[in-house]
Amino acid sequence: MLLLNNKIIVSDKLTESDKRLFRDSIANLQPSDITDETGKRNIDLNNCHLSDYNIIDVQAEDTLSYLPTSLPYKSLQQIKRGTISINAKLDLHGCNLEEAKQKLLSFLSYCTSNNKKHLLLIHGKGTPRFHGHTTLKSAINSWLKQLPIVLAFHSAKQKHGGTGALYVILKSQN
Numbered sequence: 134m135l136l137l138n139n140k141i142i143v144s145d146k147l148t149e150s151d152k153r154l155f156r157d158s159i160a161n162l163q164p165s166d167i168t169d170e171t172g173k174r175n176i177d178l179n180n181c182h183l184s185d186y187n188i189i190d191v192q193a194e195d196t197l198s199y200l201p202t203s204l205p206y207k208s209l210q211q212i213k214r215g216t217i218s219i220n221a222k223l224d225l226h227g228c229n230l231e232e233a234k235q236k237l238l239s240f241l242s243y244c245t246s247n248n249k250k251h252l253l254l255i256h257g258k259g260t261p262r263f264h265g266h267t268t269l270k271s272a273i274n275s276w277l278k279q280l281p282i283v284l285a286f287h288s289a290k291q292k293h294g295g296t297g298a299l300y301v302i303l304k305s306q307n
Contacts, residue, residue, distance in 0.1 A: 183238070183279055185230070187275065188271050188272055188275040189274070189275065193259060193270070197273075197296070199274075200287060201284070212285055212286075214290075219252065220251045221249040223254050223255065224255040225256050233256075233273070237254075249303075251303075252300070252303065253289065253293055254299045255298040256270050257294075281304075
């Protein structure tokens with residue numbers, strides 16, 4: 134961007150000076166993930182900040198789904214059909230948003246440390262507020278998408294809580 138005669142001129146071409154400045158500014162950056170002696174990634178969830186800024190309101194009966202195209206077909210089918218083998222479960226009924234956020238981060242930290250990848254997360258349908266929207270369900274939907282360890286999630290089958298719960302698949306920690 135250039136200022137010429139009090140007008141801002143935008144250029145899509147980077148000068149060598151711009152490139153050097155960029156390279157110098159990122160030269161000392163380190164990856165935020167730490168690996169242990171086996172080369173296994175350890176993601177520090179204790180210092181993770183989950184934003185409440187862009188929470189999109191969802192209805193109590195809405196099906197939540199976050200299924201990236203990189204998800205293997207078999208895993209995609211298992212999570213949609215509710216046939217994943219659940220390794221751990223967390224029930225957040227009765228929690229306010231701050232309690233739920235802390236419990237969620239602690240639970241996910243425990244699961245990653247103990248190689249538990251297939252989870253059942255019960256958030257409840259909530260008491261509809263403000264035209265049928267539920268606060269905790271909406272927040273969980275947003276938070277899980279922000280976490281780098283979450284590979285996918287989908288609303289559970291009725292036997293596991295229906296639209297008041299989620300199947301969550303965590304990424305492998307290699």
